[in-house]
Amino acid sequence: MSEAKAQEGISPYLAIERADWAELGNASDLPLTEKEIQNITGLGDVLDIKEVTEVYLPISQLLSLYASGAQGLHRTTSDFFGDRAARTPFIIGIAGSVAVGKSTAARLLRELMKRWSGTPKVELVTTDGFLYPNAELERRGIMHRKGFPESYDRKRLLQFVSDIKSGQSNVEAPVYSHLSYDIVEGEVARVTTPDVLILEGLNVLQPPSAGQELALSDFFDFTIYIDANVETIKSWYLSRFEQLFDSAFTDPRSYFHTLTTELTKDQALERAEGFWRDINLPNLEENIEPTRSRATLVMQKGDGHRVSQVLLRKL
Secondary structure, eight states: OEEEEOSSSEEEEEEEEHHHHHHTTTTSOOOSOHHHHHHHOOTTOOOOHHHIIIIIHHHHHHHHHHHHHHHHHHHHHHHHTTOOOOOOOEEEEEEEOTTSSHHHHHHHHHHHHTTSTTOOOEEEEEGGGGBOOHHHHHHHTOGGGBTBGGGBOHHHHHHHHHHHHTTOSSEEEEEEETTTTEEEEEEEEEEOSOSEEEEEOTTTTOOOOTTOSOOGGGGOSEEEEEEOOHHHHHHHHHHHHHHHHTTGGGSTTSTTHHHHHHSOHHHHHHHHHHHIIIIIHHHIIIIIGGGGGGOSEEEEEOGGGOEEEEEEEOO
């Protein structure tokens, strides 16, 4: 293991190379089958038993230790103050660019953490459900900035996480459909007093916006940023878009169905290049990547979605 150096000054992270990190998982048996891993893997991602065992299994164990420690501290302080406060869920935030593999990582960590004795009840919510509906984005003139911080109902998202953190039961979150590319009207996901809540999204590590005292990240107990070279992420984005063009986009109910009926695949890929250049890349550079240094743990990916290094905050 070696200490990572920032370009200027000393990094707050301990940089752990893949081989060293993999050794941390040797003492535990993998609780998932290859079929279960395949079912978790998102479109365009690469995930196999080796990757899960060497990278994600140690991360899940570390998270479980953190969660158990937080639960123990809560019990101790409650006893000290003579308080009988409700159990406080441990909240994990997972951030990173579009197409970097956040959703797959979140689903996988949920399944792994559920199998550790201290965290049997793990819920997963994505911030997609807190996007404003397309009609509202159109009304505000920011449909072209969907995924940017201002496209989310931040007040509702903050209230949701605050309610979870305060121990309330049966907290509701809106549901987003990637097929219709919009909020599903009248449909909600209910979260009921979990041991752990994983919240996954592009901008979950954002600092407070102007005029706000609290940020979403103030409610997190542990944060993860999934990182990769920008050109690599772009290639993953375009590859996933091409796969969607041949699959989900062919569904007449898909928001992007007209791309398959009005454009050739080459023309659609040119359109995807524009989406990346005009929307996803600016959002990454302006809003997402600057929050990387706020994470507790950074997973650095290389080719093939393989994690090459893990950075763990030591300060």
